[in-house]
Structures are given as structure tokens and as C-alpha cells.
Amino acid sequence: xxxxxxxxxxxxxxxxxxxxIVTFVVIQLPxxxxxxxxxxxxxxxxxxxxxxxxIQALKAQYGLDLPMHQRxxxxxxxxxxxxxxxxxxxxxxxxxxxxxxxxxxxxxxxLSTLVTYxxxxxxxxxxxxxxxxxxxxxxxxxxxxxLSIPSFMLALILLFLAFKFFGVNLSGLxxxxxxxxxxxTGKVVDLxxxxxxxxxxxxxxxxxxxxxxxxxxLLDELQKQYVVTARAKGVSEAKLxxxxxxxxxxxxxxxxxxxxxxxxxxxxTIVAIVLGLPTAGPMLFRSLITxxxxxxxxxxxxxxxxxxxxTTVSDILLVIVDPRIxxxxxxx
Amino acid sequence: xxxxxxxxxxxxxxxxxxxxxxxxxxxxSYYLASQWQLVWRKFRKHKLALLGMVVxxxxxxxxxxxxxxxxxxxxxxxxxxALSPPQKIHFFDEGGxxxxxxFVYVQKQTLDMKTLRRxxxxxxxxxxxxxxxxxxxxxxxxxxxxxxxxxxxVEAPGVYFPFGTDEFGRDIYARxxxxxxxxxxxxxxxVIVGFVIGSLVGGVSGYFGGTVDLLIQxxxxxxxxxxxxxxxxxxxxxxxxYWTSVQVYFGITVVLATxxxxxxxxxVRGKILETREADFIMAARIxxxxxxxxxxKHLLPSFASYLIVSLTLGIPGMILGETALSFLGIGIRPPxxxxxxxxxxxxxxxxxxxxxxxxxxxxxVVVAVLCFNFVGDGLRDAADPYK
Numbered sequence: 070x071x072x073x074x075x076x077x078x079x080x081x082x083x084x085x086x087x088x089x090i091v092t093f094v095v096i097q098l099p100x101x102x103x104x105x106x107x108x109x110x111x112x113x114x115x116x117x118x119x120x121x122x123x124i125q126a127l128k129a130q131y132g133l134d135l136p137m138h139q140r141x142x143x144x145x146x147x148x149x150x151x152x153x154x155x156x157x158x159x160x161x162x163x164x165x166x167x168x169x170x171x172x173x174x175x176x177x178x179x180l181s182t183l184v185t186y187x188x189x190x191x192x193x194x195x196x197x198x199x200x201x202x203x204x205x206x207x208x209x210x211x212x213x214x215x216l217s218i219p220s221f222m223l224a225l226i227l228l229f230l231a232f233k234f235f236g237v238n239l240s241g242l243x244x245x246x247x248x249x250x251x252x253x254t255g256k257v258v259d260l261x262x263x264x265x266x267x268x269x270x271x272x273x274x275x276x277x278x279x280x281x282x283x284x285x286x287l288l289d290e291l292q293k294q295y296v297v298t299a300r301a302k303g304v305s306e307a308k309l310x311x312x313x314x315x316x317x318x319x320x321x322x323x324x325x326x327x328x329x330x331x332x333x334x335x336x337x338t339i340v341a342i343v344l345g346l347p348t349a350g351p352m353l354f355r356s357l358i359t360x361x362x363x364x365x366x367x368x369x370x371x372x373x374x375x376x377x378x379x380t381t382v383s384d385i386l387l388v389i390v391d392p393r394i395x396x397x398x399x400x401x
Numbered sequence: 402x403x404x405x406x407x408x409x410x411x412x413x414x415x416x417x418x419x420x421x422x423x424x425x426x427x428x429x430s431y432y433l434a435s436q437w438q439l440v441w442r443k444f445r446k447h448k449l450a451l452l453g454m455v456v457x458x459x460x461x462x463x464x465x466x467x468x469x470x471x472x473x474x475x476x477x478x479x480x481x482x483a484l485s486p487p488q489k490i491h492f493f494d495e496g497g498x499x500x501x502x503x504f505v506y507v508q509k510q511t512l513d514m515k516t517l518r519r520x521x522x523x524x525x526x527x528x529x530x531x532x533x534x535x536x537x538x539x540x541x542x543x544x545x546x547x548x549x550x551x552x553x554x555v556e557a558p559g560v561y562f563p564f565g566t567d568e569f570g571r572d573i574y575a576r577x578x579x580x581x582x583x584x585x586x587x588x589x590x591x592v593i594v595g596f597v598i599g600s601l602v603g604g605v606s607g608y609f610g611g612t613v614d615l616l617i618q619x620x621x622x623x624x625x626x627x628x629x630x631x632x633x634x635x636x637x638x639x640x641x642x643y644w645t646s647v648q649v650y651f652g653i654t655v656v657l658a659t660x661x662x663x664x665x666x667x668x669v670r671g672k673i674l675e676t677r678e679a680d681f682i683m684a685a686r687i688x689x690x691x692x693x694x695x696x697x698k699h700l701l702p703s704f705a706s707y708l709i710v711s712l713t714l715g716i717p718g719m720i721l722g723e724t725a726l727s728f729l730g731i732g733i734r735p736p737x738x739x740x741x742x743x744x745x746x747x748x749x750x751x752x753x754x755x756x757x758x759x760x761x762x763x764x765x766v767v768v769a770v771l772c773f774n775f776v777g778d779g780l781r782d783a784a785d786p787y788k
Contacts, residue, residue, distance in 0.1 A: 084622070084623060088623070088627060095636060095639060096635055096638075098636075099641070100642075214767075214771065216717075216770075216774055217717065217771040217774055219724065219766075222763055225747060225753070225760075225763075229757070229760070331626075334628050335631060336630065338628070338630045339728075339729065343748075353634070357635055357638040358638065358731075369631055369635065372628045372631055373627055373628065375628075376627070380626070
């Protein structure tokens with residue numbers, strides 16, 4: 070196990086290194102750079118002409134006169150120093166900007182994962198044991214609709230309904246008085262009040278998919294000989310269900326974690342933009358538009374790290390949950 | 402392929418003997434049916450899938466003959482009707498008299514002096530009956546035939562906005578129909594691009610195995626490990642602002658396909674690993690058939706039905722991707738319209754609360770995606786008709 074984990078870890082570090090190179094190139098594909106937009110804005114606002122010397126001075130100050138590979142090395146160096154470069158747009162070290170936002174992204178994603186399973190497992194078991202009942206049909210219809218409504222649209226619909234019928238604006242994660250306040254008990258309580266909407270929105274789609282998977286596997290399992298035998302021997306229905314078939318049917322759910330968690334991080338990006346959440350997504354979006362290179366690269370790096378952690382955790386969990394999967398198989 | 406078909410026919414003959422006692426035995430046509438006929442028979446039983454297919458057929462017809470279905474030109478601005486709600490269809494006039502065909506009233510704009518909001522009231526003086534195949538604005542059907550016939554509409558000087566108008570007074574119904582041209586086709590084009598890359602890369606990976614397989618699998622893992630939507634946003638933001646609508650369209654397609662091909666490549670690889678040891682592949686190899694030819698002509702067709710299933714299930718993801726990107730303002734750019742572009746107007750929750758009809762294009766997105774999911778589900782059940 071230790072050997073397997075070490076091997077995986079080395080592979081992950083290599084993977085992340087490749088990701089930094091590719092993202093760094095991709096985000097610099099758009100024509101122009103942060104300065105060209107900045108200078109044109111300066112000229113529009115102040116009305117005065119920005120001289121060639123000023124441009125050169127700014128370029129040198131921001132390190133934009135360097136070729137791309139040197140800028141990459143400069144950024145990589147700052148990653149190892151732990152400050153992740155300097156944000157042109159916010160005029161602050163990236164570390165100060167993204168810490169809290171990434172923590173919130175992570176919190177929302179973890180909570181959404183938990184809620185997804187809390188919704189999916191009971192409903193999935195119910196619709197498999199009560200096949201073709203009214204509840205099963207409702208779950209199936211909801212499953213299809215949940216797969217078809219993109220999460221950002223669901224967020225819009227909820228915002229609209231809350232605004233129309235209750236006159237409240239549900240966007241954001243904090244009430245206005247807490248936005249810039251330091252962390253306190255009051256702020257945490259306020260956060261907990263705002264979390265349900267984004268968490269529910271993010272959980273819906275994933276839960277819909279998981280219910281379908283769980284229902285299908287559990288139905289297969291319940292028809293098997295050993296279940297029939299156990300029932301014939303008089304094992305109670307509850308034990309009959311939870312002792313083996315549910316455990317077997319949970320396996321695909323655990324392996325689903327590998328895509329569910331990344332999907333939540335990724336889905337959070339656009340839901341957060343719609344709901345105005347102070348998570349990493351909206352900041353990434355803005356930094357891409359303003360071509361704030363180091364900020365973009367750092368956020369993408371962290372999102373990838375979170376994704377990769379999700380996949381790895383799911384792989385390890387699967388080995389623990391299902392003893393039939395041996396290390397050799399996990400390695401392929 | 403011909404060899405494969407012969408094999409199938411032989412198998413179905415064997416079955417006639419093997420499964421006596423089943424009712425189907427008396428139905429000769431079951432055993433004479435080709436694989437695709439069997440698939441269709443099984444597909445027909447999935448009622449939701451059939452429904453989905455019918456709805457999608459209507460959607461695509463509307464996209465192709467958009468001018469015929471629209472009542473007003475989709476870029477035309479009617480400032481005197483800005484943000485007007487959908488016009489109600491009436492059967493009874495003010496005096497309670499029944500009329501057929503039904504009719505609409507034209508709405509009059511008034512300004513509420515307290516809130517400074519535009520408000521619309523129906524002008525009940527003049528009735529405008531809705532007519533089928535009415536003469537409206539001139540257009541070229543399929544870009545070839547000049548005509549001015551539209552499916553429904555009212556005669557001038559009346560106007561008819563079935564879904565209301567946006568802030569510039571443009572007909573949302575017409576815009577939704579024209580937007581479906583981009584939104585519905587981008588899924589197909591994207592899936593086809595992804596299909597070509599995915600089936601070739603997956604084919605090579607599964608067929609040759611070894612180091613090539615290892616490298617390709619690591620590449621796929623690498624692409625999957627970058628979160629999808631941030632990657633889409635980064636790539637879409639990289640499209641130069643001076644590109645024309647057509648260039649942006651293909652750019653977005655490529656962006657969506659860059660991520661989309663990986664899933665298909667994995668499916669193809671898995672299937673090829675299953676089939677490559679089969680006798681008919683061995684026979685082809687012994688006959689000195691080139692490797693590329695074996696992959697494309699023998700291996701891929703042998704599980705074509707599975708490919709079609711994963712293609713169908715890939716389309717909704719692409720449609721949603723385009724909608725999301727355009728919604729954020731980095732996908733399709735106005736004046737070109739897609740469903741995502743139309744939904745940009747619905748971004749501000751206050752304007753939606755005042756004019757809920759701005760949200761109607763979202764209904765089309767959801768229905769289209771839902772139908773593709775139904776059809777994909779039905780195809781998945783029908784993919785292996787011998788089960």
C-alpha cells in the first residue's frame with residue numbers, strides 16, 4: 070500500500086507540473102497582455118498620452134518584457150516560495166487573494182458532495198426496492214430533469230423564485246455587513262445561512278445521476294441467487310437489503326466520486342458567477358478577461374490540485390471499500 | 402464488413418433452431434431482420450425515447466426553416482414594443498362574442514409616471530385574427546426560393562410577438578428559433594469532431610496496446626485532470642476578439658471537442674480490447690490487411706451501435722457547454738444569436754423578475770437536452786438487440 074501510494078504521489082507531482090506548463094501557455098494565447106488593456110484604459114481616462122518610456126518602465130516592472138518561458142520560470146519560482154506571483158489587476162501578491170476564496174470553494178464542494186450522497190443514497194435504495202411505484206417514477210423523472218438543467222440555470226431559477234415570491238436577494242455567501250468583516254462566530258453563522266442555496270444547486274445534477282446508477286446496480290443485485298436464498302432462509306428484509314446488496318451497489322458510487330468532486334469544483338465556477346459567490350470561480354473568470362496571468366495560472370493550478378485530490382481519494386476509498394480490487398488492478 | 406454480416410445471418414438462423422417455444426419463433430420477420438431493424442424494433446418500445454425523437458425532429462425542422470416559422474425578422478427592432486410581454490391569444494372579444502380563427506390585440510405602451518416603468522395594455526379596438534400561411538416579411542427559403550409565406554401571423558399593420566420582446570423590442574420567439582440554428586448544430590459538429598479524434602486515438606490505443614496505449618492513456622488522464630469548465634473558459638477567452646461569427650463558431654466547437662473526445666476514446670479503447678482477439682480480426686491480419694484498415698473497417702463498425710449511443714449522449718453536454726460559455730459572454734458573440742446569447746438578457750435577476758418571458762429560451766435548452774437524453778437512453782437499451 071505504501072509503495073502504491075508513493076508511486077501515485079510521484080506521478081501526481083509530475084502531472085501537476087505538466088498542467089502548470091499547459092495552462093500557462095493557454096492563458097497567454099489571447100492577443101495582447103494585461104498592460105495593453107491597462108494602457109488603453111489609462112489613455113481613455115486620463116486623456117494624456119502614455120509615452121514609450123512609461124510603457125517600457127511598466128513592462129519592466131511587471132516583468133512583461135521577458136519571453137514566455139522566463140516568465141513561467143519566474144512564476145514557478147514564486148510558487149515554490151509560496152507567494153504565487155503578483156496580481157497585476159489587484160496589485161497584491163496572489164497568495165493573499167486566493168487563500169480564502171479557495172477555502173470557500175473547497176468547503177462548498179465538500180458540502181455539496183456530502184449532500185449529493187445524502188440525497189442520492191436513500192432515494193436510490195427506495196426506488197430500487199419500490200420499483201415502478203409512484204416514488205420511483207418521481208425519482209426517475211427528477212433524475213432526467215436534473216441531468217438536463219444546467220446548474221447555473223437552476224441557480225437563476227431559484228434566485229428568480231426567491232426574488233419574485235419572497236422579495237429577497239439570495240446571491241452571495243455573506244450578508245453585506247459581514248463581507249469585509251474578520252472571521253467571527255457571527256460571520257460563520259451568516260455563512261451557514263447562505264450556504265444551502267449554492268450547495269443544493271450544485272448537488273442536484275450529481276444526485277440525479279447517482280440515483281440512476283444506484284437504482285440500476287441495486288436492481289441487478291436484488292435479483293441474484295444469494296438474495297433469494299437468504300430470503301428463503303428467513304433473513305429479515307432489512308438485513309437482507311443492507312448486509313450485502315447495498316454494500317455491493319455502493320461501489321459504483323464510490324468510483325463516481327472520481328468525477329463527481331471535479332465536476333463540483335468545475336460547476337462551482339459558473340454557479341458562483343451567477344450567484345455572486347466569493348469563491349475562486351468568479352475571480353478566475355475576471356482574471357482571464359483582464360489577462361492577469363499569474364493569478365489565472367495559480368487558480369487553475371489549485372483547482373487542478375483539488376480535482377486530482379478528489380480522484381485519488383476516490384481510488385483509495387475504492388480499494389478500502391471493495392476488497393476484490395487489489396493493488397495490481399488499481400495500478401492497471 | 403460483408404463477412405461480418407454473413408456471420409450475423411448465420412447466427413440468426415442458428416437461433417431459430419435453438420429457441421423453440423418462444424412466440425417470436427412463429428414470426429419469420431424477426432429472424433430475417435437486419436441488425437438495424439432489430440435496433441429500431443427495440444427502440445420503438447421506449448416511448449419516452451420516441452417522444453424525444455419527435456420533439457427533436459420538430460426542433461431541427463424549425464431551425465432549418467427558421468424564416469418560415471418566425472413571425473418577424475429576428476434582428477428587427479420595434480422600439481415602440483420594447484420589453485412587451487407575450488401577446489395573449491383570444492377567442493372571445495370584449496363583448497363576449499366567439500371568434501374563429503382566434504385573434505390577438507396589439508399592445509399599447511404607457512409610462513407609469515411613479516415607477517418610470519413601461520407598461521402595456523391591450524388595444525381592444527382592433528382585432529387581428531391569427532392566420533395560417535400568412536404573407537409577412539420577404540425571405541429566401543433555404544437561401545434559394547424567394548417567398549413571404551410564414552406559418553402563422555397577423556396581417557399588417559398588426560404585429561404578433563408570441564414570446565414577447567427584449568429590451569430593444571426584438572421578437573424573442575424569432576430570436577429563439579434562429580438561435581437554435583447555432584445551438585442545435587454546434588452539438589452535432591462538436592460531437593463529430595470529438596468522434597473523429599476519439600475513435601481514431603482510442604482505436605490506435607486499444608489496437609496496438611503497449612507503450613502507445615500507455616502514453617495515450619496518460620494523455621487522456623492529463624486532460625481529464627484539468628477541471629472542465631475552467632479549461633473551457635480559458636480556451637474560449639483565448640479566441641481573438643476580431644474573429645468573424647463563423648470563425649468563433651468553429652473556435653467554440655473545437656474548444657468543446659478538445660475536452661469531449663476523451664470519454665469517447667476510452668469507450669472505443671475498451672471495446673477494441675474486447676474485440677481485437679476475435680477470429681474475424683485474426684483472419685483480417687492473416688490476410689495482410691493494413692492496421693489502419695482493420696481499425697476503421699472491421700473494428701469500429703463491429704460496435705457502431707455503442708458509438709452512436711455515446712455520440713447521442715455527448716451532444717447535450719456540448720449544447721450545455723455552448724450555452725454556458727455564451728451566457729458568460731465568451732462564447733458566441735452578438736449579433737450572432739444562440740440560446741446562451743439570449744440568456745445573457747436573463748442574467749440580471751431584477752430584469753427577469755419584471756419580464757419573466759426573457760427566460761423562455763432556457764425552456765428550449767432544457768427540452769432539447771432532455772430529449773437528447775431520452776433518445777440516448779432508448780438507444781442504449783436498443784444498442785444490443787440480441788440480448
